[in-house]
Amino acid sequence: MEKNVTDLLREKGFKVTPQRLAIYKILTMTKTHPSAEMIFSQLQPSYPTMSLATVYKTVDILREIGMIQVLNAGEDSFRYDADTSDHPHVRCMECGRVDDLHDIDFSDFVDGVAKRTSYRLTGQQFYFYGICPDCQKRSAN
Amino acid sequence: MEKNVTDLLREKGFKVTPQRLAIYKILTMTKTHPSAEMIFSQLQPSYPTMSLATVYKTVDILREIGMIQVLNAGEDSFRYDADTSDHPHVRCMECGRVDDLHDIDFSDFVDGVAKRTSYRLTGQQFYFYGICPDCQKRSAN
DNA sequence: TATAATTAGATAATGATTATCAAAATAGAA
DNA sequence: TTCTATTTTGATAATCATTATCTAATTATA
Numbered sequence: 001m002e003k004n005v006t007d008l009l010r011e012k013g014f015k016v017t018p019q020r021l022a023i024y025k026i027l028t029m030t031k032t033h034p035s036a037e038m039i040f041s042q043l044q045p046s047y048p049t050m051s052l053a054t055v056y057k058t059v060d061i062l063r064e065i066g067m068i069q070v071l072n073a074g075e076d077s078f079r080y081d082a083d084t085s086d087h088p089h090v091r092c093m094e095c096g097r098v099d100d101l102h103d104i105d106f107s108d109f110v111d112g113v114a115k116r117t118s119y120r121l122t123g124q125q126f127y128f129y130g131i132c133p134d135c136q137k138r139s140a141n
Numbered sequence: 142m143e144k145n146v147t148d149l150l151r152e153k154g155f156k157v158t159p160q161r162l163a164i165y166k167i168l169t170m171t172k173t174h175p176s177a178e179m180i181f182s183q184l185q186p187s188y189p190t191m192s193l194a195t196v197y198k199t200v201d202i203l204r205e206i207g208m209i210q211v212l213n214a215g216e217d218s219f220r221y222d223a224d225t226s227d228h229p230h231v232r233c234m235e236c237g238r239v240d241d242l243h244d245i246d247f248s249d250f251v252d253g254v255a256k257r258t259s260y261r262l263t264g265q266q267f268y269f270y271g272i273c274p275d276c277q278k279r280s281a282n
Numbered sequence: 283t284a285t286a287a288t289t290a291g292a293t294a295a296t297g298a299t300t301a302t303c304a305a306a307a308t309a310g311a312a
Numbered sequence: 313t314t315c316t317a318t319t320t321t322g323a324t325a326a327t328c329a330t331t332a333t334c335t336a337a338t339t340a341t342a
Contacts, residue, residue, distance in 0.1 A: 015308050015319055036299080051322040056299060074213050074266070076330080077298060090260050101254055109250045109267075113242055119231050119271040125215065126250075126267050130260040156288055156339050177330080192291040197330065217299080218329060 005067055012065050022047055023058045027068055027082035033089070033098045035077045073098055073127045088126035094135040101128065146208055153206050163188055164199045168209055168223035174230070174239045176218045214239055214268045229267035235276040242269065 005024045009016050026039050034042065036055045043050045059080050062068040071079040073091040079098060088101040106126065114121050131139075146165045150157050167180050175183065177196045184191045200221050203209040212220040214232040220239060229242040247267065255262050272280075 010309090013319095017307075017320065019321070049322070051324095052298095053300080053323080054321060057320085070215065072213050072215050074211070088254065090254075090258060090262070092260065093263065099258075099260070101258060104250070104253050104257060106250045106253075109245070109247045112245050112247075113229065113231075113269055116245060117231060117240075117242060117269070117271075118274045119233065119240070119269070120277055121231070121269055121271040122234065123271075124267070124269045126265070128254055128258070128260070128262055128265045130258075130262040130264075133259045136261055151340090154288095158289065158338075160290070190291070192293095193329095194292080194331080195290055198289085201331095 005062075008065050008067060009061075014061055014065070019047065019050060019054050020058050020061070022050075023055060024062060024067065024082065027062075027080055031083075031100060033071055033079040033081050035079050037077070039080070071098065071125070074129075086124070088128060090128040090130060090132075092132035092135055093129055094131055094139075097132055099132070101126075146203075149206050149208065150202075155202055155206070160188065160191060160195050161199050161202070163191075164196060165203060165208060165223065168203075168221055172224075172241060174212055174220040174222050176220050178218070180221070212239065212266070215270075227265070229269060231269040231271060231273075233273035233276055234270055235272055235280075238273055240273070242267075 005021060006016050009020065014020075022043055023039055026034070026042055032038070036052065036059060039059075040050065040052045040055050043055075059068065059070070062080075063070050066084065067082065069081050069084050071081055071089060073079070073089055075091075075096070081100075083100065088104060088106070089098050090101055091098045110121075110124065113124075146162065147157050150161065155161075163184055164180055167175070167183055173179070177193065177200060180200075181191065181193045181196045184196075200209065200211070203221075204211050207225065209221050209223050210225050212222055212230060214220070214230060216232075216237070222241075224241065229245060229247070230239050231242055232239045251262075251265065254265075
């Protein structure tokens with residue numbers, strides 16, 4: 001059975017606060033891979049006193065306890081993803097959106113790298129770049 | 142035959158300056174994927190009047206004319222690579238070094254993604270994370 | 283060599299992220 | 313439930329990478 005944030009936070013010695021739960025919930029309910037600023041904005045209506053610093057501190061803890069992963073698809077800010085499964089991402093070079101790529105098999109690729117490098121590998125991150133369907137349509141008009 | 146920076150800069154309407162050539166040369170002679178700050182430091186002895194701003198402006202131009210590629214392996218700064226061939230990188234989570242991974246075939250992986258996404262793909266960047274040989278030895282002691 | 287246009291260098295500005303710290307909230311004991 | 317030690321929040325200052333601005337110097341071309 002999957003760990004929930006509440007238990008995991010307590011287990012690792014962190015306190016459970018409404019802010020932390022709210023930030024994690026935002027991340028579980030979106031596929032947009034929001035930045036700290038985006039999370040902060042989305043929480044404004046329901047948590048008007050939320051501080052941006054709290055968002056940063058919280059995502060750092062969530063990453064530390066393994067509940068989220070951190071992305072950087074070549075932008076000037078980091079993005080956060082509650083889907084911690086190993087999956088590639090694709091960023092639209094026009095509008096900047098970042099999407100998941102699921103059901104892609106890259107085990108051969110990873111195996112090949114593991115075999116050829118003298119690094120002891122612990123993880124990886126695959127980023128694709130291109131133009132999203134919406135922006136393709138828009139530029140066609 | 143390969144284009145050299147001098148010709149390419151002129152061709153694209155940029156002027157050829159000693160600073161630009163020096164920055165490009167640094168990048169061609171290293172495999173360390175230096176950041177702007179690192180390039181700046183390396184040039185200090187021979188170009189004591191070099192400005193960090195010039196480094197930033199130059200790498201941006203070099204990227205624009207396709208002579209270098211820009212990396213971000215999840216760090217707080219960008220790194221630059223004069224090897225513009227498509228190749229994965231691996232970063233040591235302990236010492237922070239970033240190495241190339243050559244002779245790895247990832248065409249099946251890329252083809253699979255191209256087939257399954259509705260994005261029009263233009264490029265990609267693959268980052269692996271782990272512990273480099275040196276740091277493995279160090280921690281073994 | 284003269285000149286128009288671009289660039290370098292110095293530095294201020296920006297923007298993301300981190301650090302600081304007092305007041306408030308949490309969790310466990312009583 | 314109340315008390316209390318500890319952690320966290322929120323406000324804000326600090327930091328650090330990167331970008332913008334501007335003038336003197338440099339480049340490319342006539």
